[in-house]
Amino acid sequence: MTNNIAYADPWAEEDRITGAARTAQIHDYVAALPASYETRVGERGVALSGGQRQRMSIARGVVPGPGVMIFDDSTAAIDAVTEKKVRDALTDATAAKATIIIAHRLSSLMHADEIIVLEEGRIVERGTHAELVALGGEYADLYALQTLSSQGLSIADARMRRKLAEAVE
Amino acid sequence: MTDFALGADPPDEAPRRPRANLGTPDAEEIFAAFDTRIIRRFFAYLKPHRGLLFGAQAAVLISSLSSVAVPWVIGAAVNAGVARDVSALERLLMIFGAVVLVSAAAGFCDQWMTSRLAQRVIFDVRRSMFAHFQDVALTFMDKTHVGRVMSRLQGDVNALQEFLESSTGALGDFTTLFGYAAVLVWMDWRLGLLTLATLPALIVIRAIWLPYSKKTFRRARDASSIANGALAENINGVRTVQETRREAMNFELYEEKARENFEAAVGSAWLAQIMTPTVDILTGVAMACIIVVGGNEVLGGALRVGVLVTFILSVQRFFEPVRLLSMQYTVMQRAMAAGYRIFEVLDVPVTIADAPGAIALKDIHSTIELDHVTFGYAPGRPILHDVSLKVEPREVVALVGPTGSGKTSITALVHRFYEVDAGRVLVGGHDVRDVTLSSLGALVGMVLQEPFLFSGTIEENIRYSTSGATRDDVIAAAKAVSAHEFIARLPQGYDTLLGQRGRNLSVGQRQLISFARALVADPQILILDEATANIDSFTEQAIQKALRVLFAGRTCLVIAHRLATVRDADRIIVLNQGRIVEEGPHEALIRNEGLYAKLYASSHGSFDDLAGGDEGAERELTPT
Numbered sequence: 001m002t003n004n005i006a007y008a009d010p011w012a013e014e015d016r017i018t019g020a021a022r023t024a025q026i027h028d029y030v031a032a033l034p035a036s037y038e039t040r041v042g043e044r045g046v047a048l049s050g051g052q053r054q055r056m057s058i059a060r061g062v063v064p065g066p067g068v069m070i071f072d073d074s075t076a077a078i079d080a081v082t083e084k085k086v087r088d089a090l091t092d093a094t095a096a097k098a099t100i101i102i103a104h105r106l107s108s109l110m111h112a113d114e115i116i117v118l119e120e121g122r123i124v125e126r127g128t129h130a131e132l133v134a135l136g137g138e139y140a141d142l143y144a145l146q147t148l149s150s151q152g153l154s155i156a157d158a159r160m161r162r163k164l165a166e167a168v169e
Numbered sequence: 170m171t172d173f174a175l176g177a178d179p180p181d182e183a184p185r186r187p188r189a190n191l192g193t194p195d196a197e198e199i200f201a202a203f204d205t206r207i208i209r210r211f212f213a214y215l216k217p218h219r220g221l222l223f224g225a226q227a228a229v230l231i232s233s234l235s236s237v238a239v240p241w242v243i244g245a246a247v248n249a250g251v252a253r254d255v256s257a258l259e260r261l262l263m264i265f266g267a268v269v270l271v272s273a274a275a276g277f278c279d280q281w282m283t284s285r286l287a288q289r290v291i292f293d294v295r296r297s298m299f300a301h302f303q304d305v306a307l308t309f310m311d312k313t314h315v316g317r318v319m320s321r322l323q324g325d326v327n328a329l330q331e332f333l334e335s336s337t338g339a340l341g342d343f344t345t346l347f348g349y350a351a352v353l354v355w356m357d358w359r360l361g362l363l364t365l366a367t368l369p370a371l372i373v374i375r376a377i378w379l380p381y382s383k384k385t386f387r388r389a390r391d392a393s394s395i396a397n398g399a400l401a402e403n404i405n406g407v408r409t410v411q412e413t414r415r416e417a418m419n420f421e422l423y424e425e426k427a428r429e430n431f432e433a434a435v436g437s438a439w440l441a442q443i444m445t446p447t448v449d450i451l452t453g454v455a456m457a458c459i460i461v462v463g464g465n466e467v468l469g470g471a472l473r474v475g476v477l478v479t480f481i482l483s484v485q486r487f488f489e490p491v492r493l494l495s496m497q498y499t500v501m502q503r504a505m506a507a508g509y510r511i512f513e514v515l516d517v518p519v520t521i522a523d524a525p526g527a528i529a530l531k532d533i534h535s536t537i538e539l540d541h542v543t544f545g546y547a548p549g550r551p552i553l554h555d556v557s558l559k560v561e562p563r564e565v566v567a568l569v570g571p572t573g574s575g576k577t578s579i580t581a582l583v584h585r586f587y588e589v590d591a592g593r594v595l596v597g598g599h600d601v602r603d604v605t606l607s608s609l610g611a612l613v614g615m616v617l618q619e620p621f622l623f624s625g626t627i628e629e630n631i632r633y634s635t636s637g638a639t640r641d642d643v644i645a646a647a648k649a650v651s652a653h654e655f656i657a658r659l660p661q662g663y664d665t666l667l668g669q670r671g672r673n674l675s676v677g678q679r680q681l682i683s684f685a686r687a688l689v690a691d692p693q694i695l696i697l698d699e700a701t702a703n704i705d706s707f708t709e710q711a712i713q714k715a716l717r718v719l720f721a722g723r724t725c726l727v728i729a730h731r732l733a734t735v736r737d738a739d740r741i742i743v744l745n746q747g748r749i750v751e752e753g754p755h756e757a758l759i760r761n762e763g764l765y766a767k768l769y770a771s772s773h774g775s776f777d778d779l780a781g782g783d784e785g786a787e788r789e790l791t792p793t
Contacts, residue, residue, distance in 0.1 A: 003188050008413035010187030017188075049573065060413070079768075104705055145706045 001030050002037045004056060008064040016063060023089040024059035025082050026052065050077035058086060068098045075108050083108065106139075106146055115139065189415075191422040192399030207508040214290045221289070225282035229341040232275035235268045237348035240486070241356070242268055244479030251474055279337060287333035291326060297515060298322065304519045322514065325507035332504030339497045342490035349487045356476050360463055364484055367455045371491055374447055379498075382440040386499060389433040396430040399423055441496075448492045455484050521585060521606070529608040533597030535562045535693040535724040537583055542592035544578055551590065552578045553747045565720050565737065567729040569765065570744035576728045579744075580696045583726065584613050596694065610634075614692030616719075618700050618728075620683030622674075627656055628663040631685045638689045646688040650715035652681035676700065677708030684715045695719065698728040713737075732769065741765065 005020055006012045017037070021027035029052060033039040041048065048056065054077050061069060069090070075083045090099070101109045109115060110129045117125035117132070117139050125137050132139035215222055242265045249257040354361035403410060403419055410419055459480050466472035537560040545551035553575045560566045568576040581587055582594045585601045594601045601609060622630050631646060632638045643663065647653040655678055659665040667673065674682070680700050687695060697719070700712075713733050719725075720737070729735045736755055743751035743758065743765045751763050758765040 003190050006188040007409065007415060010189035010415075010418055011185070012188065064413070142706055145710065 001039050005059045007060050012063050020059040020062040023062050023093050024055045025085050026055040054078055070100045072102045191419055192402045210512050218286055218289050221282050221286045225279055225337045228275045228279035229337045232272050233341040233344040235272035238268050240479045240482035244475040247478045248473050248475030283337045287330050291330050301515055305517045325510050328503045328507035332500050342493050346490040349483050363458055364455050367451050385437045385440050389437040392430040392433040396426045399426050448488045452488045523605050527605045530604045530612050538595040540593040543590045562724055565725040565739045567727050567735045567738035567741045574744040575747040613694045614687045614690050616683050616687045616697040618698040620679050622667050626664050633686050635690045646685040649718045650681050650684040651711045652685050694724045696726050699730045
């Protein structure tokens, strides 16, 4: 585990490694493993789920403290609550840094300062989430599609969902 | 503050090691010595080809005996020449020609029959391994790394082939060795024993050499497999290596392993070659003895010059088999290790097979039922605890739960990929252990999360399990699951060849093709593990539409990751840590405010990873 998180900087101190793991919300999981951070990964070690692997790779990205972070669809298998925790932790850690997020799931990038919509190698729309939804273009279509297909149609249901989400958070 | 920091800071202790590794530090090599059980198993494979085996052995006997005869014929010819006996000389010349011809012909027969034998045995081994692998695959593969198994078995088959091809050679070497010894002693026992006197020296040298070289050869093999493992890992992960700028560090790590490999290989090469000069020196010593002692006797008239010639020629060849036999020994050791692993695989018992008197399922009510099922992949670590559920005919039931909750295990049990530890799995009211596997396979269709597409055309892939389907059936199925449009757009349409596992298609397209495959097979019961991979929203819509087509008129058990799919189900079963924690339609579960409601609220696309909830989820549940 340690070697994997410290992949980009093998000389990283322990607290930087655990710090990165905390940021990526994987520390609790790793700490609970039989050999904790010294547990072996893979074939003869622990098998990680898709979401755990994504969180490991986020931790790996955080360790060297880069000036620019790129997330290439790296939270697809992480649930929304955890994703938000990761995001909040990252905001603290990368306050003065540039972050680029690539995602299919719009909720993963809705909060961005600027959203760029690409189509066949060209930028077709750019702006904040609110601006793009108001614009009624590609982004708005995609947003409508995703809210429709994943959240269901009933308004009562949506209200219930919001209430539950608030309760969980 | 600064003082404290300075004082508290320990002076540089031992230099820290980087937290880095490349590949695994240990190699997995079985180094078996001579094992009679393995030999017996080998013989079982040789038995059907014993005609060939005996033929090759006879040929090798003839070939080595005739080569032993050559120096003797030459010696006799020299004697005849010295005695000016022309008729004897002519006769011996003819014998010489005949012996050389017989030796060449027998040598050829030996090589040819041996290669044939080796290839036949390898052919049988390959077939039995393939057949066995298909039967035991799941239980075995769960515990073993596929790539490692593949490379190991390929290497093992090669080692076995090498051994078989050279095995009759060993018999020839023995024959030659004893043949020369017999000829020499028979022609002149004093001179013969003098020659043989050098043999004990060789045996002693070999006895010292052997244990040492065994260790060195083993070290070389381990080092090479470790270095290869590191190389493979680095190639597989090259993107991450470049992303994280680990090239220099990994080069250092690799160099360390490559250097170890280099040193071990040099050591073993040195040891392998040291035997050649040793044998040469002994040959020279023996030769010198014969020339000095034998020459004196010839000068004194006690020995005929032809005998001396025979001796000189024989001694030159006498030690060659000794050297070859030591080479043979390493080949045999490798073959023993290879055989050990091959039989280890072949001995993995086939646990899932038709019971005697198993019935063929047909015309049944397509129900699925789990009756108090407990199941785990490793003994003592159950994944499912006392799970009971029933799916009625034409009902769509969604399985929902965090990673590791046992969803996949349930579906695997319905198809009887594994046996339950306790309880029963019933399909159409029959225990799956009492029905034939082929009828179960025809009844229960499966769509996997990451559909495996085989090399071949798209049409062949859609028709995969249903050889009777026509092209129209294939196209109709593709149309029904909205795959026709993109297939038709491909340059060769349905005849487009799929690259490595369909890599020329997107994840969503592969998914649609696997839906079409299931639709052509038209099973009464469908088990579907929904894809979680990143699919763009428009393809996802197509998939949702296709799913509805696929579900229609079938009993379906679906591992659902997407809310839309869950909402299409008649009933939802929520699993957590191998137990059913909730069950019911969507609305009821939401009202229940249990794990499902929590999962639902916390996810917008996928139910997969509930990182924070894993431990807390169960406590917060309201029992149903």
